[in-house]
């Protein structure tokens with residue numbers, strides 16, 4: 349079977365296929381490419397996919413009691429849960445591609461490819477205690493324990509594991525990159541000086557920072573900024589452009605649940621990542637939650653805890669320098685193509701330009717909840 353790198357989403361797999369020089373036609377896309385993986389000629393992908401298939405156990409052979417509703421099929425799990433393949437691939441295409449990459453494995457145990465399978469560790473409490481980000485607890489348990497039991501230290505959150513995921517989801521920005529911040533103002537707007545972080549004594553708690561801790565919240569474009577400040581019709585907004593003063597690296601929480609399972613060559617990583625995808629998605633979801641008037645400072649404590657931890661991480665870079673995350677990045681629920689960053693040290697950015705806008709119209713969408 350022959351396929352091209354565009355049949356995949358996974359960056360590691362794409363890079364491997366793109367490094368192969370072999371001109372042919374992709375069976376899925378039906379287009380010619382200079383980089384075609386041909387399962388009759390190449391075997392670079394075999395160890396990757398064999399390791400992934402090895403994560404599973406045939407459901408009927410599992411020793412653990414598992415609810416049948418939790419059984420999965422390889423083709424659907426790789427496509428919809430791991431998101432390794434591009435949407436152009438249908439489940440049957442995935443089935444054929446994986447079968448033809450792992451020819452020997454398929455002959456050995458066809459049931460793994462054709463029948464119901466499970467990741468046993470997902471249902472193994474002892475395993476989860478050690479390798480799940482929240483052990484056997486839920487996000488709500490974690491939140492309650494921080495709020496009601498111990499604000500600054502917890503045994504629930506597996507920091508060592510989370511650190512590994514943070515370094516696997518870096519985002520680099522070069523000096524000169526522009527971001528935006530908006531504030532509701534009057535017609536005359538605010539001055540450049542008033543558009544940075546509030547002075548420390550007025551610094552309110554947010555999703556990333558505790559009260560009294562500095563943090564600069566910025567959005568990737570003007571549309572997101574306008575949505576994030578949630579102005580009313582006829583309100584004026586002052587929007588400042590902020591320019592990055594030096595190259596930085598930030599922890600990309602919006603992609604931390606989309607790390608390539610092949611990026612860390614360790615079979616435990618695959619299993620652990622499968623267990624933790626749900627928690628990692630929850631972290632981005634909590635970061636992106638719309639700030640409601642009814643929120644109390646306590647609602648932000650779990651994300652503050654996580655961001656404070658990210659702030660402490662450091663490691664040695666390629667030229668022996670100490671590398672630290674300058675902030676975090678997360679989705680904006682208020683803008684479909686937008687995202688936000690929160691920067692720990694506001695002096696990394698300089699406000700360079702101001703514009704004042706007026707809101708002409710708003711669009712409300714609602715869902716009946718009662």
Ligand SMILES: [Zn+2]
Pocket residue numbers: 351352353354355374375376377378
């Ligand atoms: Zn293709």
